[in-house]
Amino acid sequence: MTQALSGMRVIDATQILAGPYCTMVLGDMGADVIKVEKSPGGDDTRRMGPYTDGESHMFMMVNRNKRGISLNLKEEEDKKILYELVKTADVFIENFRPGVAAKLEIDYETLKELNPGIIYCSISGYGQTGPYRNKGGFDIMAQGLSGIMDMTGEKDGKPVKVGIAIHDIAAAQTAIQSVLTAYIHKLKSGEGQYIDVSLVDSALAWTVWEAAAYFGEGQLPKRNGTAHRAAAPYQGYATRDGFILIGAANQKLWEKFCLYVVDQPQWLEDERYSTNSLRNEHALQLEVDIENVLRTQSSAHWLVLLEENGIPSGPIYSYDQTMNDQHIQEREMILEYEHPQFGTLKTLGFPAKYSQTPAKLSKPAPRLGEHNEEIRAELGL
Structure with a gap:
């Protein structure tokens, strides 16, 4: 060719x-x-x-x-x-x-x-x-x-x-x-x-997202670790044996996450977590709550559940794991x-x-x- x-x-x-x-x-x-x-x-x-x-x-x-x-x-x-x-x-x-x-x-x-x-x-x-x-x-x-x-x-x-x-x-x-x-x-x-x-x-x-926040509302981007500036849960979380990424960033995915992955239906009634904006506002407490559950099982366990329920997720690899991944x-x-x-x-x-x-x-x-x-x-x- x-x-x-x-x-x-x-x-x-x-x-x-x-x-x-x-x-x-x-x-x-x-x-x-x-x-x-x-x-x-x-x-x-x-x-x-x-x-x-x-x-x-x-x-x-x-x-x-x-x-x-x-x-x-x-x-x-x-x-x-x-x-x-x-x-x-x-x-x-x-x-x-x-x-x-x-x-x-x-x-x-x-x-x-x-x-x-x-x-x-x-x-x-x-x-x-x-x-x-x-x-x-x-x-x-x-x-x-x-x-x-x-x-x-x-x-x-x-x-x-x-x-x-x-x-x-x-x-x-x-x-x-x-x-x-x-x-x-x-x-x-x-x-x-x-x-x-x-x-x-x-x-x-x-830096288009950061510029939009600055030009639109005068917001300065802050250090948030792996967290997103406007969506939650959308970051890395600790499990029993490592860390995984979860992106339940809209309401439908959040509901599936609570009901079918972590089995925490009471979170759907919690006013702090009722909308994406409120979850983002209370992202630190949400992180604590999610990790308290995730630490009970391995990363592999949670990744299977997340995948089965169509929730974007993935591992946090070391570089040698990346190089040996079958998809790569x-x-x-x-x-x-x-x-x-x-x-x-x-x-x-x-x-x-x-x-x-x-x-x-x-x-x-x-x-x-x-x-x-x-x-x-x-x-x-």
Whole structure:
């Protein structure tokens, strides 16, 4: 099957996570992604663990389906090679701190003179404008500025970082959709354009429920542990041997939960729990009442009852349990491939399942400078 982005060429001048994740997805969908790494040293992720036989497994995770060339962009000869590559490309993506690309003479204004149709995407912590544009912006700083850290954690606890690099991935997803939108425009008009993506903007755009509460009623989001801000019961609860998630968030589900799962019909007569709004208002007491019942049986016992009665529910897994879950495996979210140097390796699969243009794992992450000669030959150098 033909892949959706076959024929698109992407020059990837990014490192660490947000940029490489973006270009990885483009490569998964068939784009010819050429990763440009600094020489010497390469992508800083190469020196970050965990390692497989001395090679960063993290680097291999987010740089699959790419070819690699190493260049020292402070050297004119290497810069000319990049310029020749840009002439053949549809997309150029970088994640330097604002101003660095201009100093290296690989900014949008320079590259569009070589290729007027180039789609140029910059990914940075705070964006190319604004008073914070020159600040170094890692994921954790973006979590602090966006308010997401302040709203995450237990009710009386400290602010907590989200367990994954959520702003990096949010920026990657924003860059993906932005590049593809610009590519559609280019196919229609022949025009390239400049795209400015920041970690802070990208994740802030995901806080739609919190923004609605703030703009609508002036409410500030508070730390609620696993609880929902407007529905109850809708959170994690302790059982005899662990924790489970229960989402009896409307009246019908609440009634079924009381009658057929926990056998507590008196809760339906309790004025504190008579409506969703009141249950949410008394969510702390409701949590105590529910857990007093749930602690009498195992998680497995309750999950069976909840499932039988059509109440949304689920386990709270450790990551190894997730990786070994039959549903995750049947959905092919864990892939194995052969690496020419390290043998059989595992990586994450593709979250979108296409009927006509599926994603493919066609090549492992490149070794540093692996395709130098191949790419130079294609350029006639």
